[in-house]
Amino acid sequence: MTTTPGTGLGAMIRTWRDRLPPSAAALPVSRNRRTAGLRREELADLAGLSVDYVVRLEQGRATTPSVQVVASLARALQLSASERDHLYRLAGLTPPADGTVSDHIPPGVHRVLSRLGDVAVAVFAADWQLVWWNRSWAALLGDPSSSEPRLRNFARDRFPLDAGPARLARWPVTELDAGTTDLAVVADLRRATGRFPHDARLAGLIRELTAGNRRFAQLWATGAVAAHREDEKTIDHPSVGPIEVNCDVLGDGDTELKIVIMTAAPGSAAETKLRLAAATGPVSLDRAGRSGF
Secondary structure (H helix, E strand, O other): OOOOOOOOHHHHHHHHHHHOOHHHHOOOOOOOOOOOOOOHHHHHHHHOOOHHHHHHHHOOOOOOOOHHHHHHHHHHOOOOHHHHHHHHHHOOOOOOOOOOOOOOOOHHHHHHHHOOOOOEEEEEOOOOEEEEEOHHHHHHHOOHHHOOHHHOEHHHHHOOOOOOOOOOOOOOEEEOOHHHHHHHHHHHHHHHHHHOOOOHHHHHHHHHHHHHOHHHHHHHOOOOOOOOOEEEEEEEEOOOEEEEEEEEEEEOOOOOOEEEEEEOOOOOHHHHHHHHHHHHOOOOOOOOOOOOO
């Protein structure tokens, strides 16, 4: 079987990499840059892959990437839904079906995210699975990249199944009304089950939390249905001290992605601390505690 030149998996990854300017991915652009698109190391960093693996994919020496790898590449390359599905098929995988929770971030959402500057922002799927975050988010709450991807879930952190450390917020985070936040997250998950009734990942998450966390099971039994949209929190940052922030959750429409943005009151001491934390960058984990954002 022959493949039309320039249409294989590696060729398409190169084509999509070459067309994406670094500015679209919120990357700095130097004057002496020789390529208009992303470098291989930039794509590797954005997708959470090794540079060597990206090279092997593009050269055709790696031809069977996993679902997780393909999903990460689609997000990093800012592919449209049709392009994402084409990437899945080139990798010999079945594209995500309609009616399932999507981890894909549409190009338009990527454009908005790239224009938020130093604002701390992350993107979650409908089941509160973390799919993307920026440097300011990692600086404010701790870098979640060291955690197993499956465990990067806000509901899992909010309603833990064990006594291990939180995976998303690495320092203590408190709310004005933790009980209200708990109920909002559970009610939001129930709303997601109506939108994605046959999604296996969402159903599995609900089963695990209902069986393993008494607080979640109690709130789930109330039958509340709502969306989690806003909160006020205090982040006990290890470098700059407590930071009072507003947490706003925006939705993108049909995919039910949640864009979570952390800001502080303009001109406040908290805003100064927020900027200092962003300038400091991600810090090492020197203390752990059960927390949530």
